[in-house]
Amino acid sequence: MKEKLVRVGTTYLPVRNVENSSTWYVNKLGAELSYKDEDKAILNFANQSIFLVKAKENQTSNFYDIYGEERFSITFEVNGLDALKAIHREFIEKEIKVGEIENRGHAGRNFVFYDLDGNKFDVWSELSTIFKEKYLA
Template sequence: MRKKLLRVGTVYIPVTNVCNSLKWYTEKLGAVESYKDKKGKMAIINMASQSFFLVESPEQESMNFMDTDGNKRFSLTFEVDGPAQLESLHKELLLQKVKAGEIEDRGHPGRNFVFSDPDGNLFDVWSELSPSFKEANMLEKEQT
């Protein structure tokens, strides 16, 4: 069967203040601003080989959802290249006063931690790069 969907093009993140969020994402996560509308209601940032739209939204909106056990969950996982990079990013975010949970073992390969932006949007970070990303970027060949 041929692939019908090639990649995720854009993720929309609800935020209460686009200008403040734009500053936070660029300073804390190294995102690059690519567009900001004149009304200050939307901005586009690029990070992790992805475009993200920061969209002004009411305070109660978020990307999060509740699972059937009543746990608030994230809807997006970022990948880093190995445990050392995971630990380094975790330490860096904590030093920048970003809310981040402990590094955890969830019973699958690699380790994870969750952090949140100022609006409470949760994001996961995983220590394992997907094989297709490694292959597409020839990372395994470079490391040998």
């Protein structure tokens, strides 16, 4: 196979109310709304498209690992520990449900946050090397 997968272009997230959720992402996370109808909204942020899709009650992108711990499916990256601390404070000020900043035993620090529908996300203080080289050089 000569071709290879290049990037993740779109992530789909289940939501109960497309209107409320798209407004939350725009106001709380600074997403740019590019399309919306009754069943879906297309948002652009963090260098990809996020589709909010109207789903049945109690649907989230979360899953449980073998130890019964609820896990997230997406980790967002910020550029360094100071940026992580700043966005953590900002999320608290915007009344976003967030966890504490954690040391998970690897490089950098992390914290989790949740959207209106309970979708759990991670934020990591380390930008990937390839992203830095391509976009911040």
